[in-house]
Amino acid sequence: MNPAELRELIRQGxxxxxxxxxxxxxxxxxxxxxxxxxxxxxxxxxxxxxxxxQDATGWLDRLCGxxxxxxxxxxxxxxxxxxxxxxxHRPRRLLRQAGVRWMAFAGDDMEYQALDDKLLDAPLVxxxxxxxxxxxxxxQPGLIELFMExxxxxxxxxxxxxxxHLRRERRWEYPPDALRExxxxxxxxxxxxxxxxxxxxxxxxxxxxxxxxxxxxxxTVAKMLAGQRSPRNPIIVGVLRDxxxxxxxxxxxxxxxxxxxxxxxxxxxRFEPTDDYLRVVLPVRARE
Numbered sequence: 001m002n003p004a005e006l007r008e009l010i011r012q013g014x015x016x017x018x019x020x021x022x023x024x025x026x027x028x029x030x031x032x033x034x035x036x037x038x039x040x041x042x043x044x045x046x047x048x049x050x051x052x053x054q055d056a057t058g059w060l061d062r063l064c065g066x067x068x069x070x071x072x073x074x075x076x077x078x079x080x081x082x083x084x085x086x087x088x089h090r091p092r093r094l095l096r097q098a099g100v101r102w103m104a105f106a107g108d109d110m111e112y113q114a115l116d117d118k119l120l121d122a123p124l125v126x127x128x129x130x131x132x133x134x135x136x137x138x139x140q141p142g143l144i145e146l147f148m149e150x151x152x153x154x155x156x157x158x159x160x161x162x163x164x165h166l167r168r169e170r171r172w173e174y175p176p177d178a179l180r181e182x183x184x185x186x187x188x189x190x191x192x193x194x195x196x197x198x199x200x201x202x203x204x205x206x207x208x209x210x211x212x213x214x215x216x217x218x219x220t221v222a223k224m225l226a227g228q229r230s231p232r233n234p235i236i237v238g239v240l241r242d243x244x245x246x247x248x249x250x251x252x253x254x255x256x257x258x259x260x261x262x263x264x265x266x267x268x269x270r271f272e273p274t275d276d277y278l279r280v281v282l283p284v285r286a287r288e
Contacts, residue, residue: 021234023082023234024082026079027080027084027094029078030094031078032056032063034079035079036123039123040087042128043087048242063077064077066235067080080235081095085192085236087123090122092121097192097196099122099197099198100120100143100187100200102200103116104201105201105202105203107204108203108204120143120146120147122142124143124239124240125142125245126141126142126243127139127140127142144187147200151179151200156170156176158171173284174285175264178257178264178282181257182280183198183209185280186210186211187236188236188246189211189233190213191212191216194213205283208279211278213276213278214276214277224253224271257269257280265283267283
């Protein structure tokens with residue numbers, strides 16, 4: 001079955017209300033050893049407050065039940081796309097369309113020489129730990145944190161003057177919550193049957209976030225802006241919601257991106273859908 005036939009099969013399953021989602025497809029040759037046990041333990045034990053398996057058999061049963069691995073007749077279980085993207089040590093090594101391509105340019109178009117160009121590769125969720133005081137802190141970044149840290153020098157700047165508590169104020173060209181929401185959505189709702197990765201590009205006058213795959217089912221930009229929800233990847237979205245990356249009400253576009261960009265830049269965010277991708281265009285903050 002070629003990729004186009006697979007996309008059509010999944011589309012028909014989505015339209016008929018079935019349970020066929022690309023995120024649940026197996027990633028051939030990828031086993032329990034490819035997933036990060038520390039992140040899995042954190043998710044089951046701290047986030048879900050559930051019992052953590054004590055042996056490989058228990059882990060396989062639990063992860064298959066959660067959709068992070070899938071059983072095969074006459075063979076050992078393998079990781080699913082969801083399991084790889086969320087919890088693999090290096091997802092892009094196992095699944096080439098995972099991760100985020102980040103680029104920054106000085107002008108209004110792509111130029112030969114980029115200011116920055118990086119393929120970011122990390123598990124989608126961060127690794128959190130509990131200190132002796134009971135405080136929860138981030139031990140390792142996930143893909144979203146990695147992106148925000150890499151992009152920060154190109155979408156913000158520090159004031160030359162010291163502010164309160166001897167800190168320099170940071171001036172953002174885009175509201176960080178809106179930028180983060182746009183990238184989270186692009187990853188969470190992308191079409192995993194497409195071989196391309198999520199792409200974020202910063203230009204002088206705008207920033208674009210491109211998510212592979214057109215809007216699914218009967219979804220339109222108008223419905224999306226109104227707050228209608230139709231997750232393409234419910235397993236991934238569910239885990240992101242558990243960690244707090246995704247708005248619990250699923251209203252991030254309506255409540256974060258649209259109003260924050262309008263207030264920040266004095267202009268509207270644009271949503272450009274095609275059959276192959278959905279692109280979000282964030283206008284830069286007006287120069288003072």
